Amino acid sequence: MSLSLHLPVLVILLPLMASPLCILIDRARASWLITLIASLLSFYCSVLLLQQVQITGTISYELGGWQPPWGIEYRIDLLSAFMLILVTGLATLVLLFARYSVEQEISKLRIVPFYATLLLAIAGLTGICVSGDVFNVFVFLEISSIASYTLISMGRDRRALNAAFKYLVMGTIGATFILIGIGFLYMHTGTLNMQDLAGRLPALYDNRTIRAGFAFITVGIGLKLALFPLHLWLPNAYTYAPSVVSALLAATATKVAVYMLLRFLLNIFSLDFSLDAMPLDLILIALGSTAIISASLVAIFQVNLKRLLAYSSVAQLGYIALAIGLANHSGLTAAMLHIFNHALMKGALFLSLGAMVYKLGDAELHSSQGLIRHMPLTSVSILVGGLSLIGIPGTAGFISKWYMIQATLELGLWPLALIILAGSVLAVIYIWKIVESIFFQSPPSTVAVHEAPVSMIVPMAILAAANIYFGLNTHLTVDLADSASTLLVMGGGQ
């Protein structure tokens, strides 16, 4: 048996099968270790897959040995491999961090099912990234969604329950919209396979059923990715979820939803149809711009740092939507870069807040006063993440914003460039608020804490360093994003 042939399914199987294993073994410490190892191995498989894809081109794997479109196909191109690395890599770092944080925030009896559910969330997210079958995407989307609702509800504050419920209702409406859309596409094509759909759809672009299906799928995914104004579930969900869950979801879940959007818009349909024949490009640009300005404004007034970052996430998703709406090669490259870089920033920031919650009990702005005296490493990591979020040169955030502005100028749309800059200015304000409190205010006299344990510092430091590394050395990410967006612009035919 040659394992390398089966990598596409192993990436998913490792976290998927580790989940029931945790339940069978039923030991808290062991389930953390299993979860960490499973995601590490899954990350290793993703790296191997990326290498394979770079050498041999797109990989197709027939599940059950049935040839598509009759069976389900896994189809891994550069974009899928890129997303796999992002999801499994961040999951591994978050899990490295998780041990103490989870022991503190989750009651002892629930630790084993917590990790089992976390594994299912990761498996669901990775499953979406590799699937070449639209209905299979729906199934894995629901695995990850149900797992996320549950994980969010485990926050210590009772508001976590209400937030989880709201997310559940919005998410399920989104899923049902996607289901209806798939039904409409199936009505006229008779297939669920993405490649097959891409081949059959161009002849049907004037068909009203196909157009309605397109609209329903887009709105459904918009709900899942918290596209403004469908973002209302997100701030509370990220604020009250356990620290580890906020970090994982903020870094990966919405990114995977963006990936789904790209697949549907550009591979199953095509650039010309989605962003030209349909007025979606304008809608994305308008909603994206509104999200950047309004969510950043709201973020300025937040006193809970997790909530502040959650609103900032809504704004960052606005940047990505705007970049996709530009509908050209550089716009897509910028969008993909920002997917990656934003995952790095929010990973670093939410993990740092997790360390703060671990030591101080909450993530309120006033608790962060003078944090630099007790937790210097955590403070520096927040600073780096914040600078990257603003887009200061030398950080990863600068690269994606730079490409985004270039893309707008290529089209002569300088007002959009101004909006992007305005977003950065607003980010300066809300990040400054945090920095001022951490670095320049004296700590409350009652507080006497020390730096977080090493297992928390290491993943945080890796992510903070990555924010600087990918800000200085852009070859790896820019080349990947560039080739992936070339594939997307060409459409699904290859």
Add this chain to the structure above:
Amino acid sequence: MSHFPGLFNYWIVIFLMMAGFYVVISQGNLVKKIIGLSLFQASAFILYISEANVDGGHVPILEEGITLYSNPLPHVLILTAIVVSVSTTAVGLALIVRIKETYGTVEEDELQEIDNAQDEADTPDQKQQIAEEKEI
């Protein structure tokens, strides 16, 4: 089997779906929201099964002498979707039970009020006040 002319079948199904959707987004009671969600989904399933139907077709179980069958694929998809739907419903209802226990209500407006009050209580001024009162 279907005696319906053309698309009329779909339109009734759309009406049913929208009735469920309306319950989800307009009602304030969380249990009723979940019921609406289930109605919405169950009606979307009818859409798929209508799609699968073939005039004069037969239940998709092979039998001697029959060549025309209804399409089994949407049936399979909906079997999966039904299971997903009941799973979501179970999680939603479990959340409602806990919400009732911790908040004492399952009405959306009241929950929002309680949440807002708690959000305000979290702001630093009031916390300081509380702390000062304690010291006194």
Add this chain to the structure above:
Amino acid sequence: MDIALLSMLSITAIAAIRLRDLFAVTMLFGIYSFLTAAFFLTLDAIDVAFTEAAVGAGVTTVLMLATLRLTGRYEQTPKHSPLIPILVVCITGAALVYGTLDAPTVGDPEAPSQTHVAPRYIQQSADEIGIPNMVTSVLASYRGYDTLGETFVIFCAGLAVIIILGLQDSGEIHPGRSAIGDQLVLRVVIKMLLPFILLFALYVQLHGDYGAGGGFQAGVIFASGFILYDLVFGEGDARLIIPPNWLRRMAALGVLLYAGVGVTTLIMGKNFLDYSALAESPTAGQHLGIFLVEIGVGITVFSVILTIFFAFSGRARIAVKTGRGGS
């Protein structure tokens, strides 16, 4: 027939919007599910009808009632104007109607959905899989991976309910004290009925190849047998037979069995879930594979449904003890 069913469905839906008594609304939902199941039957979807009746009308309705017992029966009159929801619903509905304008008519045998992928399942599943029920062939083999995902969704729901509600493992058990009072006749009837329910579940489990049925439906029926026993013979009696802690392990074993079949085919040198690797001839392998994964599904569904039932009824007991709970 269709017209009658569809208009009954519409009436039920409208009534469900208007009523404020949630108990009545839940009952209407159960009726709605039954009508949907009946409608599926007229559209030749026998497997789907079976599942909708067992799950929609059965499990979901019972869960809703269990929730109402804890949260109260009546809802408040909404204070908001329904204008925005109506607007959203009208736009969505209009988009849907627009979408159907170019749709192939219902029942058209020449529609693209009937002529592209589906014919292979209809014409060749007999040779390729070797079982008469095409729905089972597609479910467990052609699209067996989706069904694996579906089984994990159920597993996840089980975990979710354990996490959210907890299983009162050490909670008091009252053998012999029944939730519905001591009813001798009912006890005798259930005692006689129970073996048949379990036998029927077994039949459904094994009969999926030939007729409607399979692991999912069997799991639901098996679980409802136990739930019935628990209701009539006393709170917690069923827990003595299967301790809740075992249930989650059984659920885990069920999904592992399914995925394990896939791993076995990997080790035998074929693709994941390619059952033809399991035996000498491909169809024998398909038979064995489908048999095993259906058992996996059955075990997981049974354990998860029972877990959910225990979790909800456990909460009800806590609520009664502490004087909380709905009016």
